[in-house]
Amino acid sequence: MWNALIDHESTGQILTAWFERCPLDQGKGSLKNSHHPRSEGTSSRFRIFGSESARWIQEQGGTVGSFDPGRSEADRGSGRAVLVTGAAGLIGVSVVRCLLRDGFRVVAVDDGSAGTLGRLVEFNGNPQVAVRISDIRHRVALAGLVAAERPWAVVHLAARHFIPDCERFPGETLEVNVMGTQHLLDACAEHPPHRIVFASTADVYAANVLPHSEDDAVSPVGAYGVSKLLGERLLRDQAYRLDGCTITIGRLFNVYGPGDPHPHLLPEVLRQLRNGSVLRLGDLESARDFVYVEDAAEALIALLHIGEAGVFNVGTGTAVSGRELVQTVAAVIGREVEIERDHGRLRRRVRPNLCAAPDRLRELVPWWPHVSFGGGIRYTVEAEFDEVVTGGEYAGRVS
Numbered sequence: 333m334w335n336a337l338i339d340h341e342s343t344g345q346i347l348t349a350w351f352e353r354c355p356l357d358q359g360k361g362s363l364k365n366s367h368h369p370r371s372e373g374t375s376s377r378f379r380i381f382g383s384e385s386a387r388w389i390q391e392q393g394g395t396v397g398s399f400d401p402g403r404s405e406a407d408r409g410s411g412r413a414v415l416v417t418g419a420a421g422l423i424g425v426s427v428v429r430c431l432l433r434d435g436f437r438v439v440a441v442d443d444g445s446a447g448t449l450g451r452l453v454e455f456n457g458n459p460q461v462a463v464r465i466s467d468i469r470h471r472v473a474l475a476g477l478v479a480a481e482r483p484w485a486v487v488h489l490a491a492r493h494f495i496p497d498c499e500r501f502p503g504e505t506l507e508v509n510v511m512g513t514q515h516l517l518d519a520c521a522e523h524p525p526h527r528i529v530f531a532s533t534a535d536v537y538a539a540n541v542l543p544h545s546e547d548d549a550v551s552p553v554g555a556y557g558v559s560k561l562l563g564e565r566l567l568r569d570q571a572y573r574l575d576g577c578t579i580t581i582g583r584l585f586n587v588y589g590p591g592d593p594h595p596h597l598l599p600e601v602l603r604q605l606r607n608g609s610v611l612r613l614g615d616l617e618s619a620r621d622f623v624y625v626e627d628a629a630e631a632l633i634a635l636l637h638i639g640e641a642g643v644f645n646v647g648t649g650t651a652v653s654g655r656e657l658v659q660t661v662a663a664v665i666g667r668e669v670e671i672e673r674d675h676g677r678l679r680r681r682v683r684p685n686l687c688a689a690p691d692r693l694r695e696l697v698p699w700w701p702h703v704s705f706g707g708g709i710r711y712t713v714e715a716e717f718d719e720v721v722t723g724g725e726y727a728g729r730v731s
């Protein structure tokens with residue numbers, strides 16, 4: 333994302349030409365999102381996307397500022413509060429970082445059930461972050477929190493989401509993921525925020541080997557997918573209670589990165605590699621759309637900034653098998669690995685392929701995604717593992 337400065341006198345002329353010719357390399361999304369001018373001295377500031385757009389603006393006499401992942405001043409948080417549930421989780425910490433970077437104040441809510449409250453220590457002493465250890469199943473406490481903070485926006489991440497645990501404890505999964513969401517809705521109905529961004533899942537889709545678009549049929553199997561679809565429906569069905577609030581649902585695919593508290597495939601591979609080079613793993617043939625955690629957080633925050641209601645896939649559009657993931661890790665650390673099948677790790681229900689068609693997200697967030705699969709694996713390995721080979725295919729800049 334770039335900032336373009338165009339002096340007031342030329343603004344009308346340049347914009348007319350822009351809209352007529354649409355010389356953008358990213359299509360409709362760029363056009364849509366460029367349309368937020370803000371007056372700065374004798375110029376207007378716009379957000380633009382894509383190097384073609386930047387070049388074209390310069391040819392017309394505009395000035396293009398440096399790459400600004402923090403978005404234009406017009407969209408920055410200006411100290412407004414965002415309540416983040418599940419803030420200590422894999423995605424939560426990255427979401428808090430993004431919000432702080434964008435100038436928001438953050439009320440970070442988590443009950444510590446994933447065992448990761450320690451991750452919030454990095455915000456100790458930051459006056460822009462208030463940590464509230466609270467369980468979203470406690471309706472009264474949640475209502476009190478929202479009444480006290482009156483957040484401008486809510487990013488709702490708190491959930492039970494490790495599928496084997498959800499299958500083992502379906503009742504608790506529904507209590508947190510469904511009733512917790514209802515409690516949040518009740519609290520917000522009293523003091524509606526301007527935005528709610530809800531982290532749903534690709535697991536809501538009916539199984540299909542083709543990439544999923546948001547209009548695909550939903551038919552989740554298992555407590556987790558069912559609970560998330562119910563969460564989506566509660567938000568949609570009770571939107572009338574949230575006057576002036578835009579509700580955005582991000583259907584996340586497989587998010588990975590440093591700090592995952594659950595024994596998903598990548599953390600498990602890294603854990604086993606600490607003890608040797610023979611890996612005992614379950615199904616490695618199924619393919620998943622892996623999204624690097626910072627990209628996932630950035631996408632959720634971009635959706636929050638843009639304030640477009642609806643459902644958005646947060647997946648890259650490329651599926652990678654478990655075996656390819658293991659091979660990529662092995663390449664990053666420069667080790668030969670041997671794989672043995674662990675039947676105990678096989679899941680009861682397997683989808684052979686789960687991949688996003690992320691066109692809708694890309695229309696609004698044209699940079700999507702920043703981080704390649706190899707790059708994200710390297711970042712994760714570097715953060716969690718001490719044995720990184722610096723040469724080879726994954727050396728250097730990795731996005």
Ligand SMILES: NC(=O)c1ccc[n+]([C@@H]2O[C@H](COP(=O)([O-])OP(=O)(O)OC[C@H]3O[C@@H](n4cnc5c(N)ncnc54)[C@H](O)[C@@H]3O)[C@@H](O)[C@H]2O)c1
Nearest residue numbers: 418421422423443445446467468489490491493531584587
């Ligand atoms: N990681 C993924 O691949 C993925 C994929 C699809 C959807 N999602 C969704 O994204 C969200 C965040 O996922 P994550 O990977 O960061 O998970 P995570 O388990 O790392 O984080 C969830 C956080 O919620 C907290 N939490 C759980 N129950 C709570 C409760 N009752 N009250 C308050 N806090 C509670 C946990 O302590 C944890 O810190 C979840 O809603 C998840 O369902 C994640």
